Amino acid sequence: MSEQADIFTIPVAPEDYRSGFVGIIGRPNVGKSTIMNFLVGQKIAITSPVAQTTRNRLRGILTTPEAQIIFVDTPGIHKPHHQLGQVLVKNAQSSINAVDVVLFVVDCAVELGGGDRYIAELLNQTETPVILGLNKADQQSAPQFDDRYRELAEARGWTIAKFSALQGEGMEALQSSIVENLKPGPYYYPPDLVTDQPERFIMGELIREQILLLTREEVPHSVAIEIEKVVEEAKLTRIFAAINVERPSQKAILLGKGGGMIKAIGTAAREQIQKLIEGQVYLELFVKVLPKWRQSRVRLAEFGYRVEED
Numbered sequence: 001m002s003e004q005a006d007i008f009t010i011p012v013a014p015e016d017y018r019s020g021f022v023g024i025i026g027r028p029n030v031g032k033s034t035i036m037n038f039l040v041g042q043k044i045a046i047t048s049p050v051a052q053t054t055r056n057r058l059r060g061i062l063t064t065p066e067a068q069i070i071f072v073d074t075p076g077i078h079k080p081h082h083q084l085g086q087v088l089v090k091n092a093q094s095s096i097n098a099v100d101v102v103l104f105v106v107d108c109a110v111e112l113g114g115g116d117r118y119i120a121e122l123l124n125q126t127e128t129p130v131i132l133g134l135n136k137a138d139q140q141s142a143p144q145f146d147d148r149y150r151e152l153a154e155a156r157g158w159t160i161a162k163f164s165a166l167q168g169e170g171m172e173a174l175q176s177s178i179v180e181n182l183k184p185g186p187y188y189y190p191p192d193l194v195t196d197q198p199e200r201f202i203m204g205e206l207i208r209e210q211i212l213l214l215t216r217e218e219v220p221h222s223v224a225i226e227i228e229k230v231v232e233e234a235k236l237t238r239i240f241a242a243i244n245v246e247r248p249s250q251k252a253i254l255l256g257k258g259g260g261m262i263k264a265i266g267t268a269a270r271e272q273i274q275k276l277i278e279g280q281v282y283l284e285l286f287v288k289v290l291p292k293w294r295q296s297r298v299r300l301a302e303f304g305y306r307v308e309e310d
């Protein structure tokens with residue numbers, strides 16, 4: 001669809017309608033993507049217990065009768081070690097300035113730490129309203145942890161919300177708090193759209209999610225998925241995807257004994273993709289070795305890791 005056609009499909013919002021962009025930031029693994037998926041009501045971003053699951057800035061759109069909230073999910077902020085790490089951190093930082101509200105997420109099951117303070121410092125330079133989101137309330141065994149988080153928020157005039165994105169408690173209040181912080185505005189996207197990402201990108205992510213869940217450490221971060229071909233037939237969608245890794249040893253792990261691992265990844269990813277496209281899927285995966293792709297800006301761009309400028 002051309003850009004112009006897009007503009008005409010967006011209706012005019014009612015008077016006193018609110019809208020805006022909400023940047024979700026925080027350390028890796030605190031539950032940022034889980035929060036976005038919960039509020040949007042659909043799995044747009046993949047989630048896993050492995051830190052640095054999210055690699056790309058990703059938009060999830062929630063349209064209600066009173067507001068349109070565009071969530072910008074970002075990779076966890078941490079100290080960068082290599083080219084991919086630097087791209088991830090830079091992108092997360094620049095999204096702080098480009099949004100209307102920042103949702104700074106922490107894991108309240110653990111004490112406020114250096115990683116959170118590092119992010120709080122980045123936020124000191126912004127005028128954007130900040131909501132400090134205390135996630136994983138369901139896992140918190142020491143409620144006194146909240147004291148430090150409250151001090152942090154009160155000293156800076158931030159709003160606080162406490163919730164569990166996994167179980168849902170407190171999520172309605174979080175949504176209200178976000179809407180309260182939004183200004184009157186138009187629909188930025190058609191009301192029925194839930195993400196700005198093409199379906200192919202999400203398909204690749206759903207494959208990567210299974211690799212994160214089924215293989216150990218090291219391998220997941222060296223993986224880049226390329227959807228090479230999608231063939232839509234009457235009752236079946238055939239998808240051909242390459243899994244790029246950096247070393248032959250990683251290829252061996254991904255294949256597994258007798259091809260058992262790649263089969264398990266394929267079966268699980270296929271189920272997820274079927275949910276996404278609401279139809280039958282045939283999924284064919286192959287593993288390729290592409291040395292040092294993470295060090296290469298060109299490769300990063302090829303695999304869809306945008307280097308975003310401030």
Ligand SMILES: Nc1nc2c(ncn2[C@@H]2O[C@H](COP(=O)(O)OP(=O)(O)OP(=O)(O)O)[C@@H](O)[C@H]2O)c(=O)[nH]1
Pocket residue numbers: 026027028029030031032033034035046047048049050051052053054055074075076077135136137138139163164165166167
């Ligand atoms: N118990 C509990 N687990 C949660 C909650 N929210 C998220 N998780 C889990 O925490 C892990 C990380 O969640 P993600 O949503 O991938 O975290 P993230 O902040 O997006 O992580 P990165 O993309 O790596 O920065 C997953 O295993 C989630 O299921 C919660 O409220 N309670």
Ligand SMILES: [Mg+2]
Pocket residue numbers: 032033034045046047053054073074075076
């Ligand atoms: Mg994430």
